Amino acid sequence: MSSVSGTSSKSSGVERLGAIFRSCREAKRCALIPFITAGDPSLEASLRIAQALEKAGADILELGIPFSDPVADGPVIQRASERALRQGVSLPDVLRLATEIRKTTRLGIVLFGYYNPILRYGLEKFAHDAAEAGADGVLVTDLIPEEAGEYRNVLRGAGLATVFLAAPTSPDVRLKAIAESSSGFIYTVSRTGVTGSRERVPVGARELVGRVRQFTKLPIALGFGISNAAHVNEVAEFADGAVVGTALVNAIDQAAREGEDSAVRAAGEFVAALRAEE
Amino acid sequence: MSTEQTVIGKSVEGRFGPYGGRYVPETLVYPHEELAAAYEKARNDAAFQHEFDQLLRDYAGRPTRLYFARRLTEKLGGARVYLKREDLLHTGAHKINNCLGQILLAKRLGKKRIIAETGAGQHGVATATVAALFGFECVVYMGAEDVERQSLNVARMRLLGAEVCSVSGGTRTLKDAINEAMRDWVTNCADTYYLLGSVLGAHPYPTMVRDFHACIGREARRQFMEAENGGLPLALFACVGGGSNAIGLFHEFLNDKEVALIGAEAGGRGTGLGEHAARFRGGSQGVLQGTFSYILQDEHGQICPTHSVSAGLDYPSIGPEHAFLHDLGRAEYVAVSDQEALEACQLLARTEGIISALESSHAVAEACRRVPGMPRDRAVIVNLSGRGDKDMGILQRELQL
Numbered sequence: 126m127s128s129v130s131g132t133s134s135k136s137s138g139v140e141r142l143g144a145i146f147r148s149c150r151e152a153k154r155c156a157l158i159p160f161i162t163a164g165d166p167s168l169e170a171s172l173r174i175a176q177a178l179e180k181a182g183a184d185i186l187e188l189g190i191p192f193s194d195p196v197a198d199g200p201v202i203q204r205a206s207e208r209a210l211r212q213g214v215s216l217p218d219v220l221r222l223a224t225e226i227r228k229t230t231r232l233g234i235v236l237f238g239y240y241n242p243i244l245r246y247g248l249e250k251f252a253h254d255a256a257e258a259g260a261d262g263v264l265v266t267d268l269i270p271e272e273a274g275e276y277r278n279v280l281r282g283a284g285l286a287t288v289f290l291a292a293p294t295s296p297d298v299r300l301k302a303i304a305e306s307s308s309g310f311i312y313t314v315s316r317t318g319v320t321g322s323r324e325r326v327p328v329g330a331r332e333l334v335g336r337v338r339q340f341t342k343l344p345i346a347l348g349f350g351i352s353n354a355a356h357v358n359e360v361a362e363f364a365d366g367a368v369v370g371t372a373l374v375n376a377i378d379q380a381a382r383e384g385e386d387s388a389v390r391a392a393g394e395f396v397a398a399l400r401a402e403e
Numbered sequence: 404m405s406t407e408q409t410v411i412g413k414s415v416e417g418r419f420g421p422y423g424g425r426y427v428p429e430t431l432v433y434p435h436e437e438l439a440a441a442y443e444k445a446r447n448d449a450a451f452q453h454e455f456d457q458l459l460r461d462y463a464g465r466p467t468r469l470y471f472a473r474r475l476t477e478k479l480g481g482a483r484v485y486l487k488r489e490d491l492l493h494t495g496a497h498k499i500n501n502c503l504g505q506i507l508l509a510k511r512l513g514k515k516r517i518i519a520e521t522g523a524g525q526h527g528v529a530t531a532t533v534a535a536l537f538g539f540e541c542v543v544y545m546g547a548e549d550v551e552r553q554s555l556n557v558a559r560m561r562l563l564g565a566e567v568c569s570v571s572g573g574t575r576t577l578k579d580a581i582n583e584a585m586r587d588w589v590t591n592c593a594d595t596y597y598l599l600g601s602v603l604g605a606h607p608y609p610t611m612v613r614d615f616h617a618c619i620g621r622e623a624r625r626q627f628m629e630a631e632n633g634g635l636p637l638a639l640f641a642c643v644g645g646g647s648n649a650i651g652l653f654h655e656f657l658n659d660k661e662v663a664l665i666g667a668e669a670g671g672r673g674t675g676l677g678e679h680a681a682r683f684r685g686g687s688q689g690v691l692q693g694t695f696s697y698i699l700q701d702e703h704g705q706i707c708p709t710h711s712v713s714a715g716l717d718y719p720s721i722g723p724e725h726a727f728l729h730d731l732g733r734a735e736y737v738a739v740s741d742q743e744a745l746e747a748c749q750l751l752a753r754t755e756g757i758i759s760a761l762e763s764s765h766a767v768a769e770a771c772r773r774v775p776g777m778p779r780d781r782a783v784i785v786n787l788s789g790r791g792d793k794d795m796g797i798l799q800r801e802l803q804l
């Protein structure tokens with residue numbers, strides 16, 4: 126697949142994400158948003174996985190920037206991060222990977238990580254280089270709206286969407302601030318806790334998405350614990366996007382033991398299966 | 404400099420100059436806000452302060468003595484050396500001050516379960532102790548390397564009824580124990596209180612933990628003035644892991660500009676990244692575990708492994724108020740090597756009959772280096788943050804005892 130993205134390279138990430146959610150809404154389905162850790166099992170494999178995910182029906186890719194101290198992640202994504210770091214994968218590598226993904230797919234690309242590597246890279250330089258690479262938005266797990274004044278201005282100046290998290294513990298005043306600080310979409314966390322697979326979609330998730338809706342017209346994606354087609358179908362009833370992380374990262378890890386081709390194939394099959402029952 | 408007087412030590416929304424703040428996943432914001440509000444209420448509540456003071460006195464054993472170390476002073480041949488004896492507190496280190504304050508807050512918040520991280524095990528023991536005293540369930544996270552090198556404290560925590568979880572991820576030390584405690588808290592925040600053990604983490608912890616330890620400096624200042632005819636010390640020495648015993652001693656003296664504040668960081672076994680935990684020597688600004696401070700990191704912002712013979716100083720970040728005091732030039736921070744700390748521990752044992760914790764021995768070592776050059780008619784205070792019982796295994800090996 127070498128076709129260049131349909132939207133012009135000048136269009137901002139905010140617009141591209143908006144267009145993706147609009148087309149999903151017209152097709153009466155929720156956006157499928159897989160998460161992978163960049164560089165797990167290797168940077169080359171991550172590129173091929175991204176391409177396979179697009180073929181399998183993914184709409185937006187969350188590209189995880191590995192970090193040494195991922196406090197919001199459960200063991201599966203922690204280990205993926207460690208595997209990537211052991212190969213020396215750093216933020217500049219992730220930006221180069223994003224460039225390749227942008228050149229070869231039409232996926233929306235959201236960079237997903239922790240604040241310190243971005244701070245260290247330099248906010249201005251990061252925003253410029255991420256936009257140049259073709260990323261559409263950024264989500265920083267440990268950055269809340271109160272601390273994100275400069276970050277927001279700089280990223281938006283570069284045309285990038287600033288996606289913030291909304292949590293079950295967030296009171297309405299916070300949901301309002303989160304809604305006002307976000308662009309592109311809002312990522313709602315389905316339950317308290319770290320990333321990880323679950324048997325079912327938490328009962329409170331539907332209500333939480335409803336609470337967030339009071340404060341925004343932005344699309345709302347739901348994540349944490351979504352791991353199979355039944356979950357995705359359920360989420361589609363009340364949210365605009367479903368993020369699938371741990372279950373996919375785990376499938377990639379299992380298959381990678383038989384080589385990278387196998388990891389790429391497994392990733393594609395896993396995401397295709399998420400769409401299958403629709 | 405009136406601005407400095409008003410700014411130093413006064414956090415505005417959890418900021419110390421540019422440092423501090425709150426960098427946590429959204430799920431943890433509400434628990435932090437809830438805690439900040441409860442603490443704000445408690446600090447203005449006479450009943451809370453009374454209960455806290457009573458526990459510090461009757462249970463922990465405050466005030467601790469300010470002891471004039473005559474033989475050490477003679478040996479060094481310079482300024483007189485006083486030791487602030489936090490090592491004599493119940494459980495053997497200053498950590499109990501903060502734990503008593505926070506357990507009262509946990510009770511007020513109606514939480515059922517206490518979690519904590521620990522490096523040397525002293526904070527874990529102090530947490531297990533107050534949890535037992537107030538009847539809370541208690542889980543302590545501890546890096547696998549620290550579980551090995553401070554095994555005596557592991558046994559103490561278990562005896563006190565706490566569950567000790569060995570953390571084998573990452574560098575297997577204090578930093579990773581904090582990560583795991585944060586993951587527990589983000590999952591169980593509804594009924595769980597995170598009893599953080601130093602002036603680290605997101606607001607309100609750095610301010611709150613400092614306030615709970617400020618009794619160290621208040622007592623020391625009064626005791627020193629009584630002993631030295633109303634004079635002030637030339638310098639204060641304290642070791643700095645996260646920085647709680649140091650800020651506890653320094654805080655009351657911040658506006659006494661003639662008093663030098665000297666913090667001893669872990670110089671470890673060399674100057675290369677990974678060989679020490681001297682944040683002001685090898686570190687730079689960054690965000691780790693909730694707060695903006697100085698951290699040891701590589702060129703890409705990944706956190707570096709650290710090394711120290713003392714588990715309690717083996718941590719890549721430092722309390723944000725210390726970062727601010729450093730930049731202002733109000734406090735000075737120096738690196739003390741493993742070897743110097745071990746020698747100071749031995750010297751203190753042989754001159755005064757006091758076995759200090761390896762953490763505290765870093766402060767003793769820096770005092771020993773400087774005191775000979777200071778006038779004999781002046782005096783200094785060294786914070787003896789803890790006793791060395793927990794370190795006997797390491798001391799036995801390192802000093803061939």
Ligand SMILES: Cc1ncc(COP(=O)(O)O)c(C=O)c1O
Pocket residue numbers: 496497522523524525526600601602642643644645646647648649714715716760762763788789790
């Ligand atoms: C005796 C003793 N001193 C000092 C420290 C370091 O902590 P802080 O810098 O917060 O005082 C510890 C930590 O475990 C300790 O046990």
